[in-house]
Amino acid sequence: MNTHSGTSAPALLSVKNLRVEIKTRDGVVPVIDDLSFDLPEGGNISFVGESGCGKSMTALALMGLLPQPAGRIAAGNILFDGEDLARATDARLREIRGNDISMIFQEPMTSLNPVYTIGEQIAEVLRRHQGKSRKEAHARAIELLDSVHIPSPQLRVDDYPHQLSGGQRQRVMIAIALACKPRILIADEPTTALDVTVQAQIFDLLTELREVTGTAIILITHDMGAVAQMSERMVVMYAGRKAEEGRVRDVIQQPRHPYTKGLISAVPHLLDTITDDRPELLEIPGIVPPLTEFGRPNCLFASRCDSATEKCQAARPGEIAFDNGHSSACFYADEMQP
């Protein structure tokens, strides 16, 4: 679990100094800059941050699905079970995708192919990776629909995506993702497009399936509540860089980066009591810097930070380590008040 010592059991997924570059009109931009984290077998980790912080890019990079031809992994390793996915061939990545590592997406309304029934779409993955016959795959598709709690799965299996509600479609996406019992499931904002009540159901489903299948989950979200509910560890991303990492409990109780602190203050229900010190919700002033400013050799959060000093404008902070693998990329992490 500890990112900083090599003594613990080898991680299932170990990302080391990952740098992802995107070619834009204004030049090459590092949308992920020196990102490292470990995910143990059956573990779960959340990536948090505002839009445009590189969370989804992280997910796409892990899957080898960076936008082509603009994006590429410029440096670093993605070690999955000891194999470096950053250097794997396309054919090898296709074997892994959907089989060892799966992904579910933000927009269930558009992530199913409208011209095939949901049964065909689940069966497709089973036939591709497990060589099942049409008939076996169809039968298994019904079981999978049942396992994600779609009512009357033997009838629903022949439905087209447009016949399902958003929540049901996301369940189908989860069924497709888990069809081959992957070792890692990447959930990229899986509930953003859904009603609040349905969100809770999807999170319950993911938690339940994780317990049953032992699949490790990488949750990408901007919902701190979801993080608290779903994950043991979290990584806070800002402008393509890791701002803070640690156990969810530690990070929420004692954020070591002003950005994390800002995110937490912007959420109503995370702190047990609203005290006189914190009478109302706070927002973080400003916005994420434009892509062109990514990669500058200073603290990219400095322009929005209350406690920024000249040092923050002049140099890029390194990682400061705390207990339990808690780390923060802020010069003043030690001095942060809880």
Added chain:
Amino acid sequence: MNESVPVNTSDNIRARHPMAEAFEMFMGNYAAVAALIVLILIILAAIFGPMLYPTDPFEMVWAPFSPPGAEGFLLGTDYLGRDMLAGLLTGARVSLAIGLAAAFMSVFIGITIGALAGFYRGWIEEILMRITEFFQVLPTLLFSMVIVALFGASLPIITFAIGIVSWTAVARITRSEFMRIRELEYVTASRSTGASNAKLIFSVILPNALPPIIVQAALMVGSAILFEAGLSFLGLSDPNVVSWGQIIGSNRQYILDASFTVTIPGVAIFVTVLAISLVGDGLNDALNPRLRRR
């Protein structure tokens, strides 16, 4: 709440397959339905006509220029005394066959080039689209005349000559549909389950890109028939087979003396192409969601 409801809610009954909706939309377009009926009659006449009316269209059966109805020849005879009705029925086969084959060929070339360009982008797209533009700016009639003149006026060559100049529209439509659809989430989702590029092109993107291509293909059958008529009119037709354009072409000197020899096959072409266009328009209205919502 939607999540736990049983299967048959009114919501589920109302959410119908998009193709069922398109079919209903088409059936509500009376012009298109009428055109479709006419088209089916023409196709039936082309298939069964020559069997039911087995006169040889090349045989001189009567005096030249017998007007329609005279001497038992329903549509009269042409400048060599050949039966016009027999020519029209046999010619229907050739005209429709060339129209279909040429449209099929241009759809095949167009989809291949458009799909590769729209899917892979980058230098592949650059090369393929420059080739497409090259074919687009060629004067089409002249180019196909050159091909027919060089390689001989046989049916396969004529079909090829028509197909090779008319695929560019399909290629451009296919490319733009691929460029749009490849960015959609379900394509990324398919990729994330390990689908290969071939799989993505043919079974994920292509089925979703088909509606506008189908419309274009339907219209292309009509324009291929016209094209063939044009070539035949200019004398570039296979002398061993009868087609509508060829009947017009061979009788064109007598247009003032016996106008029916030119008018009758002309009307046949007109009605057929009009019917195909109306069906194509009907398909377009039915398959294009933007028009459907009006």
